[in-house]
Amino acid sequence: MTAIVMVHGAFCGGWAFDQFREPFEAAGFEVIAPDLRGHEDGARGAAVVGVSMSDYAADIARLCAEQAEPPILLGHSMGGLVAQLAARRAAIQALVLLAPSPPWGVVGSSFEEAATAFGVQMIGPFSSGALSPDRGLMRAYSLDRMPKPEREAAVARLRPESAMAVRETLNWWLDPFMTTSVGPGAIAAPALVISGQGDVVHSPATARAVAERIGAAFQVMPGMSHWLVGEPGWDVVAQTALRWLAEELSLAA
Numbered sequence: 198m199t200a201i202v203m204v205h206g207a208f209c210g211g212w213a214f215d216q217f218r219e220p221f222e223a224a225g226f227e228v229i230a231p232d233l234r235g236h237e238d239g240a241r242g243a244a245v246v247g248v249s250m251s252d253y254a255a256d257i258a259r260l261c262a263e264q265a266e267p268p269i270l271l272g273h274s275m276g277g278l279v280a281q282l283a284a285r286r287a288a289i290q291a292l293v294l295l296a297p298s299p300p301w302g303v304v305g306s307s308f309e310e311a312a313t314a315f316g317v318q319m320i321g322p323f324s325s326g327a328l329s330p331d332r333g334l335m336r337a338y339s340l341d342r343m344p345k346p347e348r349e350a351a352v353a354r355l356r357p358e359s360a361m362a363v364r365e366t367l368n369w370w371l372d373p374f375m376t377t378s379v380g381p382g383a384i385a386a387p388a389l390v391i392s393g394q395g396d397v398v399h400s401p402a403t404a405r406a407v408a409e410r411i412g413a414a415f416q417v418m419p420g421m422s423h424w425l426v427g428e429p430g431w432d433v434v435a436q437t438a439l440r441w442l443a444e445e446l447s448l449a450a
Contacts, residue, residue, distance in 0.1 A: 199290065199446075200264050203230040204257055204283075206274030206298075207358045207366075208330040210236045213273065213351075217426040220435040226269070231260060233279070235359070242327040242357035250365045250376050254282035261287035269442065270386075273426050274298060274339075274399065275366055281379045281411060284386060291445055292388040293438050294407065295425040296399050301369040301378035303406045328363055330355035338398050342421070342428040351427070383412025387445040390414070391434060393421035414441070 201221055205213040211230035218228040233253050235244030257279055261268050267288040272280030277297025284292050332352050340348045365376045390413045392404035401417050408415035418425065418434055425434045 198225065198227045199266065200227040200229055200268040202257065202261055202264075202268050202270050203228060204270070204272035204276035204280050205230070205233065205236070206272075206276045207363060208328075208335070208355045209276075210238065210354065210356065212354055213426055217431055217435055220432065220439060224439055229260070229268070231257075233257075233276070236356060240356070242329070245327050245357055245359040245362075248359040248362055250279065250282065250362045253279045253362065254286060257283040258286035261289055266290075269293065271295070271438070272297060274423065275362070277407075278366055278377060281384070281407075282377065284384050284388075285379055289386045291386050291442055292384055292411075292413070293442070294388070294390045294404075294413070295434065295438075296392055296396055296404065296423050297390060297407050298366050298399060299403055299407050300410060301372070301375045303403065303410055326360045327357035328360045329357055339423045340428070341423075342395075343424060344429075347427065351424075379411060388413035389416070389438065389441050391425060391437060392417050393423055393425055394419050395421060396423045398423040 203214045203218065205211055210232045214230040218230060221228050234248055234256055261270060261283060267290045269291045270280045270284055270289045271293040273295040275298045277294040278300060280292060280294060281297065281300055332355065335352060335355065336348060340351055343351065365372050369377050388411055390404050390408040392401040394401060394417050405415050416437060418430060421430050422428060425431060
């Protein structure tokens with residue numbers, strides 16, 4: 198059975214895929230949705246202090262290498278950047294990115310992306326602590342199309358994120374180590390980037406630039422926002438990814 202490793206975004210956990218995983222399991226895939234380091238339920242905020250994007254990527258690459266055969270790697274938002282980095286470190290069959298954070302060198306293209314990066318810069322140039330989730334921003338920009346009960350359930354499960362990882366992601370130009378660089382050239386495996394038409398966290402233009410950087414196919418989901426794994430229409434996103442995977446895996450067979 199082919200495994201799909203699903204990597205969640207900032208401030209979240211593997212729970213983000215509780216619903217999204219179902220169509221993939223129904224299609225015969227084994228879905229593995231780990232909590233990134235320090236994100237498991239009950240973990241203290243200090244568990245993410247000093248954790249780098251390179252740590253997240255190494256953990257996911259190691260998980261991929263532990264599978265009986267190269268898995269499919271899927272990432273959402275910041276988890277999409279973790280997946281890009283891990284895809285350079287481990288053998289995978291395919292890469293699917295949903296509203297991915299861009300790698301080193303890809304500039305955000307919306308006002309909201311620039312404003313968020315500026316806000317992160319204000320936490321202090323040497324901060325390596327834990328950032329508490331801004332629930333207001335999550336409601337307004339990430340979970341904006343979610344029905345209120347589901348939105349509040351997700352908000353209640355948000356947890357602290359590594360300030361270092363957030364800074365490396367959103368303010369990559371301040372990172373002399375180029376931690377989030379995916380390097381030149383296309384990812385070795387077939388890749389697909391899916392973006393929400395109304396996403397202001399990582400705009401379609403930014404997502405398209407990510408696709409061009411890594412040699413991926415690109416698709417925009419009309420009317421959708423950032424929470425592609427759970428907002429209305431998530432099932433269409435899942436089926437879009439499944440159709441693409443079926444075609445790519447059959448070509449590779």
